[in-house]
Amino acid sequence: MRNLVAGEARKALTGRIWWYLPLAGAWLCLITTFGYVSEGEKAIASGSTALAVGQDVARAWMMMFLLAAVFGAVAVTRDYGSGTMVRSVLLAGSRTRLFGAKLIVSTVAGALFGLFAAALGTASVYLAPGPFGFEAAADGETALILFGVFACCTLAGPWGALVGWIVRNQTAAVVTLLVLTLLVDPGLQRIVPDASKYLLTIAMSSVYRDVKPDLLSLPMAYAVIAAWLAAAFFVGRRLVRTRDIA
Amino acid sequence: MTTNDTAVSLSGLTKTYKGVTAVDDLTVDIRAGRVTGLLGRNGAGKTTTLRMLLGLAAPTAGTATILGRPYAELPDAAHRVGVSMDGMGGVPGATVRSELRIWCTVLGLPATRADEVMEITGIADAATRPVKGCSTGMRQRLALAAALLADPEVLVLDEPANGLDPDGIRWLRDTLRSLAGEGRTVLVSSHQLAELEQTVDDVVIMQRTLRYAGTLADLTGHGATRLEDRFFELVDPAATSPAAENLAATAPTTPTPSTAAPAAVRTPERITSRA
Numbered sequence: 001m002r003n004l005v006a007g008e009a010r011k012a013l014t015g016r017i018w019w020y021l022p023l024a025g026a027w028l029c030l031i032t033t034f035g036y037v038s039e040g041e042k043a044i045a046s047g048s049t050a051l052a053v054g055q056d057v058a059r060a061w062m063m064m065f066l067l068a069a070v071f072g073a074v075a076v077t078r079d080y081g082s083g084t085m086v087r088s089v090l091l092a093g094s095r096t097r098l099f100g101a102k103l104i105v106s107t108v109a110g111a112l113f114g115l116f117a118a119a120l121g122t123a124s125v126y127l128a129p130g131p132f133g134f135e136a137a138a139d140g141e142t143a144l145i146l147f148g149v150f151a152c153c154t155l156a157g158p159w160g161a162l163v164g165w166i167v168r169n170q171t172a173a174v175v176t177l178l179v180l181t182l183l184v185d186p187g188l189q190r191i192v193p194d195a196s197k198y199l200l201t202i203a204m205s206s207v208y209r210d211v212k213p214d215l216l217s218l219p220m221a222y223a224v225i226a227a228w229l230a231a232a233f234f235v236g237r238r239l240v241r242t243r244d245i246a
Numbered sequence: 247m248t249t250n251d252t253a254v255s256l257s258g259l260t261k262t263y264k265g266v267t268a269v270d271d272l273t274v275d276i277r278a279g280r281v282t283g284l285l286g287r288n289g290a291g292k293t294t295t296l297r298m299l300l301g302l303a304a305p306t307a308g309t310a311t312i313l314g315r316p317y318a319e320l321p322d323a324a325h326r327v328g329v330s331m332d333g334m335g336g337v338p339g340a341t342v343r344s345e346l347r348i349w350c351t352v353l354g355l356p357a358t359r360a361d362e363v364m365e366i367t368g369i370a371d372a373a374t375r376p377v378k379g380c381s382t383g384m385r386q387r388l389a390l391a392a393a394l395l396a397d398p399e400v401l402v403l404d405e406p407a408n409g410l411d412p413d414g415i416r417w418l419r420d421t422l423r424s425l426a427g428e429g430r431t432v433l434v435s436s437h438q439l440a441e442l443e444q445t446v447d448d449v450v451i452m453q454r455t456l457r458y459a460g461t462l463a464d465l466t467g468h469g470a471t472r473l474e475d476r477f478f479e480l481v482d483p484a485a486t487s488p489a490a491e492n493l494a495a496t497a498p499t500t501p502t503p504s505t506a507a508p509a510a511v512r513t514p515e516r517i518t519s520r521a
Contacts (some may be wrong), residue, residue, distance in 0.1 A: 003351060003352055003353065003354040006351050006352075007348055007349070007351040007352030008352075010348045010351050011337050014337050014340045014344060014348065015338045015339025015340070016339060078338055082335040082336065082337065082338050083333050083334050083335030084334070086302060086331050086334050087329070087334055088352075089302065090300060090302075090317075090323075090324060090327075090329050091324045091349060093323065093324060094318060242304070244297070244303040
């Protein structure tokens with residue numbers, strides 16, 4: 001299994017996705033950071049605090065979890081798209097071993113995305129306010145937000161991989177993740193807030209300590225995320241074992 | 247393993263996709279240490295058969311074993327069976343060398359093995375070339391190089407001559423003969439009859455159903471008739487030419503789709519269809 005995981009890691013590091021997805025995520029998060037700090041002085045003048053602005057900046061880095069999920073999905077689906085999946089399965093020893101190896105690699109990749117986001121988030125909290133005329137401020141809550149960002153990225157890696165195993169087509173898997181994260185879940189949160197808090201990405205809002213109302217408690221949020229991952233795991237594993245390999 | 251051993255065994259193998267039968271009740275044993283050609287037209291079910299043999303597609307009925315076990319249950323299968331399937335692609339962004347090194351890592355082989363198989367398959371000069379930029383022939387050689395990484399006992403090659411230029415085809419022929427000479431079993435699917443006639447020891451002809459299983463020598467009357475003529479006679483009896491009919495009359499009884507089984511009686515070798 002160690003060889004298989006190492007081989008899958010080498011595969012994940014081949015090509016451009018291992019660097020352009022984190023860079024794309026950093027770009028998106030920096031734009032959001034810029035938005036918060038450029039309006040920071042005005043927000044403070046109208047009653048907010050530098051601490052609250054700093055927490056918003058930290059929270060902006062939660063977007064990296066979407067890129068971690070896309071990475072996980074691409075790590076699986078590009079094998080199908082390129083025709084590599086046949087050799088991957090044959091050399092893995094069994095389909096479930098390959099399924100497990102890709103999940104491990106996606107989880108580690110998610111954690112690395114999380115570390116990257118937490119590091120840049122911390123730098124943003126301390127360095128971004130200065131040029132915009134107010135003092136940087138952070139507290140324990142800021143640290144918890146950044147830890148939440150790390151945790152969400154770590155969990156998003158395998159989530160993306162599982163979606164990849166279920167959907168198999170790269171474009172469809174990436175679109176599924178984007179639509180669920182950016183349209184379906186937020187849309188349902190507006191329409192049915194009581195039910196939508198049990199959706200995966202809305203539960204993640206609790207983990208990175210969003211300030212929206214009607215969110216789950218942290219333990220409940222982790223339980224809901226675990227349930228989604230477990231459901232996707234069992235569906236994905238069953239499909240991997242039973243469907244013909246294209 | 248000797249040539250009397252069965253390397254690949256298919257029994258009643260059937261695959262149906264949404265009501266369309268791609269492979270129908272295929273039963274055949276393939277001997278070890280021989281080059282066996284799996285012949286058929288495009289869409290005859292050759293690739294589907296190989297995919298079922300390798301556990302990539304589940305048979306609707308029947309069984310397929312390789313070295314005595316289904317591929318998924320074969321101990322150390324990745325080291326014992328080398329595979330090149332039509333449509334297998336490279337890892338996106340990989341060079342020829344890095345692609346092979348990825349598979350070396352998966353197989354637990356030293357990275358130097360990648361260089362060895364590049365030498366064997368004649369792609370050492372292209373080691374740093376992106377796989378995406380390789381010609382079709384170069385990719386075929388790369389696929390064979392990947393199949394040879396673990397020095398397998400059995401090679402399963404799906405249309406390995408596709409896209410090869412004359413030099414490549416000659417190289418492939420020599421390589422396959424050389425591999426069989428080392429005692430390996432080579433199962434190669436193709437529709438390039440003239441080429442396979444110079445390469446294989448045994449022949450399995452299928453057109454959804456089994457049409458022939460036996461030695462090339464028996465099929466062609468030890469060269470008295472061309473493989474191509476016998477092939478068309480078997481897969482499309484209505485289109486048989488008068489010349490082929492004459493030859494058929496002198497050759498051993500040809501199994502028709504419904505009577506493929508008697509080939510087992512007719513042919514003494516272990517590559518036989520089984521009732």
